Amino acid sequence: GAVVSQHPSWVICKSGTSxxxxxxxxxxxxxxxxxxxxxxxxxxxxxxxxxxxxKATYEQGVEKDKFLINHASLxxxxxxxxxxxxxxxxxxxxxxxxxRLAYEQYFGPGTRLTVx
Amino acid sequence: xxxxxxxxxxxxxxxxxxxTLTCNYTNYSPAYLQWYRQDPGRGPVFLLLIRENxxxxxxxxxxxxxxxxxxxxxxxxxxxxxxxxxxYLCALGAGNNRKLIWGLGTSLAVNP
Numbered sequence: 001g002a003v004v005s006q007h008p009s010w011v012i013c014k015s016g017t018s019x020x021x022x023x024x025x026x027x028x029x030x031x032x033x034x035x036x037x038x039x040x041x042x043x044x045x046x047x048x049x050x051x052x053x054x055k056a057t058y059e060q061g062v063e064k065d066k067f068l069i070n071h072a073s074l075x076x077x078x079x080x081x082x083x084x085x086x087x088x089x090x091x092x093x094x095x096x097x098x099x100r101l102a103y104e105q106y107f108g109p110g111t112r113l114t115v116x
Numbered sequence: 117x118x119x120x121x122x123x124x125x126x127x128x129x130x131x132x133x134x135x136t137l138t139c140n141y142t143n144y145s146p147a148y149l150q151w152y153r154q155d156p157g158r159g160p161v162f163l164l165l166i167r168e169n170x171x172x173x174x175x176x177x178x179x180x181x182x183x184x185x186x187x188x189x190x191x192x193x194x195x196x197x198x199x200x201x202x203x204y205l206c207a208l209g210a211g212n213n214r215k216l217i218w219g220l221g222t223s224l225a226v227n228p
Contacts, residue, residue, distance in 0.1 A: 002162075004159075006159075032213075032214055034214075034215075041220075042220070043205075043218045043219060043220045043221065044160070044205070044218045046215060046216075046218075049213060049214075049215060057213075091157075093159045093160075095159070095160075097214050103148055103150070103165060103209060103214055104150060104162045104165050105150075105160075105162060105214070105216065106162060107152075107159030107160050107161065107162075108159050109158055109159050110157070110158060110159045112157070
């Protein structure tokens, strides 16, 4: 149980284009979803927290107009990287918590984004 | 500022031995602490959660201790196997927002 999928697993795009990453909880309803990015040999960096039906809460230093997050349902959240630049190249991972009494996070397999 | 420190150097142990990983924190009062496993190029996998009022928690070959006075958690893997080789992350949380503060992780290699 508690499976989270992410799509695509990797994507290459050109500078200036936008990329959408989907995160789905397959067998549970996710009251809260998180989006992280991770650079090689670095810790997970939280970008934003999203609750179904409400606007995402972004961490300090994360541009909300560049990283658009939509938590459309209790099983789906999307991250859109707009006007991508090479410095946006990273490993993006989503996670979800199952229910209001749960504190553990279940992660997707991650998306490797390369901007050329 | 809040800080989490995990063993910076990789840990190499022999199969069958017990691996012990350390997580120390400062300037923080967590309500709970979690351990995750991460394999290269993959998302982390949840292993154990321990709350501030719990001293120890076990799950199969895993054991976690939590000392809020020392501000330290120890993570043990008994009867280690090569398949346990991975990076292990420590994460702390305090609020109902479920946000976690993450350590850098410790790389564990179990040699056959």
